[in-house]
Amino acid sequence: MVKRGWWIAVGAILLGGTVFAVWGGKPAEAPGRRIDESSAAPVELQTPPDAGMGVANIRVVKITTEGFEPASVTTKQGGTVMWINESDRNAWPASAIHPVHTVYPGSSIQKCGGADEGLIFDACRSIAPGASWSFTFGEIGTWRYHDHLRPSLIGAVVVE
Numbered sequence: 386m387v388k389r390g391w392w393i394a395v396g397a398i399l400l401g402g403t404v405f406a407v408w409g410g411k412p413a414e415a416p417g418r419r420i421d422e423s424s425a426a427p428v429e430l431q432t433p434p435d436a437g438m439g440v441a442n443i444r445v446v447k448i449t450t451e452g453f454e455p456a457s458v459t460t461k462q463g464g465t466v467m468w469i470n471e472s473d474r475n476a477w478p479a480s481a482i483h484p485v486h487t488v489y490p491g492s493s494i495q496k497c498g499g500a501d502e503g504l505i506f507d508a509c510r511s512i513a514p515g516a517s518w519s520f521t522f523g524e525i526g527t528w529r530y531h532d533h534l535r536p537s538l539i540g541a542v543v544v545e
């Protein structure tokens with residue numbers, strides 16, 4: 386199935402260790418372009434022309450010393466959220482609930498380091514200042530997350 390194919394691609398890219406692999410997370414079924422009016426600062430990037438997938442929404446969340454900005458982002462099913470660490474400390478975005486990270490379907494911190502690491506809503510490692518990490522959301526819902534290194538910093542991704 387095509388969908389499984391890109392999940393595998395995402396996993397392979399994430400396991401490859403690059404933190405700039407945002408293009409690997411685009412959905413196979415290109416969603417229509419959509420402007421989210423509820424988000425304070427939507428950021429949309431276009432996929433490379435050679436992807437042949439049309440346009441995908443990519444939401445960018447900044448990690449600052451105060452927390453996640455914006456604290457809540459909305460995306461479509463199959464949309465990608467990219468966290469950029471603009472703070473001066475390491476960060477580790479991961480699904481609620483700390484410390485097990487099991488709220489997002491299929492996610493668990495116990496899968497970090499395993500074959501499914503790229504498929505879970507968990508960075509599974511420290512994201513250094515200046516680096517980024519992205520995840521593609523296949524599941525509809527409101528998914529709360531936190532910084533595993535500073536669990537009091539929380540945010541949410543709303544997948545419609």
Ligand SMILES: [Cu+2]
Nearest residue numbers: 479483484533
């Ligand atoms: Cu945690």
